[in-house]
Amino acid sequence: MQRPRTDLEENREKLIKCAEAIIREHGAIDFTMADLAAEAGMSQTNVFRFFENKDALAEAMAGRWFAELIEIVEDLVEADMPARQKLFEFFARRLAIKRARFKENPELFRSYMELGEQHFEVVRGYVDLNDHFMAIILAEAMEEGYFEGLELDEIVSLVNAMVQPFCNPMLIKDMMPLANETRLQQVIDTILAGLKARPLDPPQKKAVLHLAK
Amino acid sequence: MQRPRTDLEENREKLIKCAEAIIREHGAIDFTMADLAAEAGMSQTNVFRFFENKDALAEAMAGRWFAELIEIVEDLVEADMPARQKLFEFFARRLAIKRARFKENPELFRSYMELGEQHFEVVRGYVDLNDHFMAIILAEAMEEGYFEGLELDEIVSLVNAMVQPFCNPMLIKDMMPLANETRLQQVIDTILAGLKARPLDPPQKKAVLHLAK
Numbered sequence: 435m436q437r438p439r440t441d442l443e444e445n446r447e448k449l450i451k452c453a454e455a456i457i458r459e460h461g462a463i464d465f466t467m468a469d470l471a472a473e474a475g476m477s478q479t480n481v482f483r484f485f486e487n488k489d490a491l492a493e494a495m496a497g498r499w500f501a502e503l504i505e506i507v508e509d510l511v512e513a514d515m516p517a518r519q520k521l522f523e524f525f526a527r528r529l530a531i532k533r534a535r536f537k538e539n540p541e542l543f544r545s546y547m548e549l550g551e552q553h554f555e556v557v558r559g560y561v562d563l564n565d566h567f568m569a570i571i572l573a574e575a576m577e578e579g580y581f582e583g584l585e586l587d588e589i590v591s592l593v594n595a596m597v598q599p600f601c602n603p604m605l606i607k608d609m610m611p612l613a614n615e616t617r618l619q620q621v622i623d624t625i626l627a628g629l630k631a632r633p634l635d636p637p638q639k640k641a642v643l644h645l646a647k
Numbered sequence: 648m649q650r651p652r653t654d655l656e657e658n659r660e661k662l663i664k665c666a667e668a669i670i671r672e673h674g675a676i677d678f679t680m681a682d683l684a685a686e687a688g689m690s691q692t693n694v695f696r697f698f699e700n701k702d703a704l705a706e707a708m709a710g711r712w713f714a715e716l717i718e719i720v721e722d723l724v725e726a727d728m729p730a731r732q733k734l735f736e737f738f739a740r741r742l743a744i745k746r747a748r749f750k751e752n753p754e755l756f757r758s759y760m761e762l763g764e765q766h767f768e769v770v771r772g773y774v775d776l777n778d779h780f781m782a783i784i785l786a787e788a789m790e791e792g793y794f795e796g797l798e799l800d801e802i803v804s805l806v807n808a809m810v811q812p813f814c815n816p817m818l819i820k821d822m823m824p825l826a827n828e829t830r831l832q833q834v835i836d837t838i839l840a841g842l843k844a845r846p847l848d849p850p851q852k853k854a855v856l857h858l859a860k
Contacts (some may be wrong), residue, residue, distance in 0.1 A: 592837070595809075595824065595826065599814075601671065609811075612804055617808055620805055621805065621808055621809055623841065624841035629837040629839035630840075
């Protein structure tokens with residue numbers, strides 16, 4: 435891939451900063467490329483040289499948001515450590531970054547979440563990539579003897595279900611007091627010690643189906 | 648407590664339906680008592696006879712939202728069944744109701760969440776009540792030998808952390824495909840089998856603190 439010119443990079447960076455200022459102030463929903471041009475003091479035609487539409491802008495912003503998080507995970511997957519520690523670090527390192535970002539600027543954090551909801555097809559790719567790396571770590575844990583009798587896909591879903599307060603940025607505001615590293619370690623250890631295949635009790639399922647009507 | 652007059656009840660019910668229509672259409676944030684009067688075809692003075700302000704209205708709406716959920720939990724706490732099943736039902740029965748409500752009207756569901764965020768002091772009471780009932784069930788599980796070495800408060804927090812997709816209505820839209828009853832049973836069993844006091848590893852905490860800077 436061709437290396438982008440510095441001028442292009444600089445202008446894109448400037449426009450992203452302007453976009454951040456707008457969404458922080460007014461939210462991400464009604465924000466338009468015309469607002470962006472006004473905020474940046476550029477003509478709309480000029481803005482379109484750097485981002486052809488709001489989707490392209492959102493993609494660039496998501497790229498910045500996830501770059502650091504993905505890098506951490508890539509390094510971690512390569513690292514030589516026991517699966518228990520790796521799984522802990524997988525969540526703890528990103529939790530620390532997200533928590534710091536939230537504390538630095540709660541409004542901007544919230545606006546990024548809103549932007550992500552509006553452009554979920556962009557976010558989806560990063561979520562899938564993340565699940566892919568988590569699956570590698572969980573497969574290492576399987577080799578170490580954890581998760582007896584379960585399939586990898588199922589393990590990924592169940593671990594995702596049990597660690598939401600430590601990884602879902604939508605929960606960060608409400609869950610920050612709960613989601614500390616000590617609890618994360620306890621959750622990881624609970625998962626490693628307790629997650630395995632078990633027969634289900636049919637009577638309990640029946641009771642739920644009855645109530646769901 | 649004196650039984651409210653039927654006329655009062657009926658008008659409050661009518662106004663709540665009008666309020667639901669407004670928040671479903673326009674969201675809960677900018678909604679005013681003047682909007683409510685217009686929607687109901689009443690004078691504002693008349694509306695204030697039934698709800699003295701938006702807080703009083705929000706409280707009544709929250710009361711309706713939680714009444715069924717709290718009733719289920721109250722019945723369950725009294726029920727004679729093993730802690731494992733009780734804990735499962737505690738989440739499964741409410742999950743079924745929330746899922747049904749979401750499917751029936753996703754916009755209204757979302758608007759209720761928004762309203763709850765705006766009037767969190769009202770919601771807080773119900774959340775605490777719910778935690779109180781969960782603590783009773785978890786204490787029964789402790790008597791059955793689960794959660795060795797942990798304090799009840801800590802168990803409540805950790806269980807809350809691990810069941811978010813099954814109980815947090817903010818997650819229902821994204822988590823519905825993940826949060827089914829089969830997985831809930833697996834999560835409950837994982838918690839019961841794996842959650843107990845363990846010594847923590849100091850080196851891991853240090854690594855996280857470093858990254859959090």
